[in-house]
Amino acid sequence: MDNILIIEDEEKISEVLKAYLQKEGYGVYSTTKGMDGIKLFQKIGFSLVILDLMLPDISGEEVCSLLRKISEVHIFMLTAKSTLEDRIEGLNLGADEYLVKPFSPRELTARVNALFRRLNINNRETKVYNNGDLEINYENRIVKVKGHEISLTPNEFDIVHVLSSNEGKVFTRENLIERIMGIDFQGFDRTIDVHIKNIRKKIEEDSKNPKYIVTVTRIGYKFGGD
Incomplete structure (x- = not known):
């Protein structure tokens, strides 16, 4: 089973995403704070982190930078920041996808499924x-x-x-x-x-x-x- 970590301070959004992803068979963990997310990440093996940028303790950008120092895990950023500069900054920090709120939980779930289909293609060359x-x-x-x-x-x-x-x-x-x-x-x-x-x-x-x-x-x- 692939594990997914959601770091999102809006509990309603987190609960909806968790329900959609668990229905697809993923192991889903969630937290509302960046540092709690880092600690959880270090304890459990995750294949994907869904990361909000507006967190109560440290910024999502800081969380992304910290994760990139210790892992090559896939990172989907969730944010209300929608300018081109914000998107480029997120990609430069190491995000793999940048989703602007509001977004469809069904679309995010489809993107997660597409990601894991790609990862499961085995190429031994x-x-x-x-x-x-x-x-x-x-x-x-x-x-x-x-x-x-x-x-x-x-x-x-x-x-x-x-x-x-x-x-x-x-x-x-x-x-x-x-x-x-x-x-x-x-x-x-x-x-x-x-x-x-x-x-x-x-x-x-x-x-x-x-x-x-x-x-x-x-x-x-x-x-x-x-």
Whole structure:
């Protein structure tokens, strides 16, 4: 059973989400405070954290940053903050999805189900590039650069996975959003650009002149140069 942690100070929202997700067969735990959520996360293995940004003790952004220091767990942010800058900040902190309140519990549940369907696809292949400078282990979701394991968020790894397993194929931003986040994703095109920028900082020797994840002007991205 996949466990989900809800960190949400509005108990009515938390109760509704819990009911929907438990009906789908997930183990669901909830708390109203950020630090209580961190403590619970350290005791129990979670596959997903649903995180409100407006918490009574510490901000959801702080919780996200703390979780990213200790885990690559998937994080769905819930917030009333809806500006483009807020969304980009959330993605840069390591969130995988950013849902603006009010939202449909049915939609969130559908996105959770889509996430776990993707995670349960087992790919045992490992690929090595540039004489071992870059290594991608699909089964264990591990990426190494020059022998050193690097930390990618779940969505960042999924982007690397899609592009590298289709080397040379050009994907539009819309293609990647559909493959990574699902066809019903209601975000914005720059979501992919933010993730790509962060990935390049981690795997490219020169992020301004990438050799792995390459921009195809006015179209999108592909893996590998000409």
